[in-house]
Amino acid sequence: MNTQYPIIVALDKPDESLARSVVGNLCGRVSGFKLGLPLLLGIGLQGVRQLRSLCREGIWIADLKAADVFHVLKLTYELVSDIADYIIAHAFIGYRGALEALPPSRLILVASMSHEGSREVIDKCQTLVAKVVDSIRPWGIVAPATRPEVIRYFRSLLGKRTKILSPGIGVQGARPGSAICAGADYEIVGRSIVEAPSPIEAFETIHREAVKVISKCRSVI
């Protein structure tokens, strides 16, 4: 697995052959794969099981952005716990009667989002969301590469033990490597790789740029 640039590839499109080709080609070269809800629904749990059998390495994440009450979260977790190492849920739903259904050691909480509408509610409630994250101390959190100040805020709040995963690289505007420089542990890249004419070439280009950016910011420190 590549440690120079810890990158997780987001697979969202419900296209089984595309997903198989990306996983087959990038297995061992990336830190893991994040499986979005459309992929999970579209190719089904059996399809995901077969996908994972193509690559036993790295981190596999079920990105359900789960945001429901206890009994629904529990049933959902039971369905994906054998095919993914971690599950993504929203911190904003709170702990009691909701997130307490999920084991913190296998949980990644959305602390902030990368789109513009995140300013309408989530960002304005950041202190409350952070309180939920801080009390649960999940394995990891999601904080957007498009806003490095949010990454820095959560890093200083949570210390080094909690992993920070940052989407928003590429199509959404952030430069490869920039979230790592701001303190993230992994960058999540989706469409810039998966929807490129050649996903491998796209990966290599992003990888080169990220390594350059990261070595530059690390030399400054």
Added chain:
Amino acid sequence: MNTQYPIIVALDKPDESLARSVVGNLCGRVSGFKLGLPLLLGIGLQGVRQLRSLCREGIWIADLKAADVFHVLKLTYELVSDIADYIIAHAFIGYRGALEALPPSRLILVASMSHEGSREVIDKCQTLVAKVVDSIRPWGIVAPATRPEVIRYFRSLLGKRTKILSPGIGVQGARPGSAICAGADYEIVGRSIVEAPSPIEAFETIHREAVKVISKCRSVI
């Protein structure tokens, strides 16, 4: 379809034969069915298609509690738009770059939740969430039967055009009929019916109680 007591049955458990039996027995007697994420993932989209073929009546809702960015919401919607009349998403994620991916006429927004953890973040941000709901004006919203004052708040904010769907009846503590009395259009009942030894008998008991409660509160008005 029963109009005395507008009830939607929530199917969450990923148990295909149970779901088929409940749908087969209650089709035409209830206002519709709400399909939770565990059911959708567990029996797959093909299973859901077959489930719907058992009952062409009523409202069918894909309860994904969707809470992701534009391109993921769009892909998700495309997968369920032929098997459900409406999709449930969280108002919390905001409009720009997120909820604008979904057609308001087929959208139900979660405005508030029924569990205790809802007080940790969502309830404290209710004014901001309400602003998102008010600007989108979706077909319907979800507001919990366990807190009738929230139902009344959204009814007075949105007027009569927006449907209010209320979970929280039965296992979660609210009395059948109480949300309708507070201004909701539909009550959502899940486990009290689906997990009862006899779902039909459970439905009939709940129905009788609701009709009693509703006729009492209506006679007061």
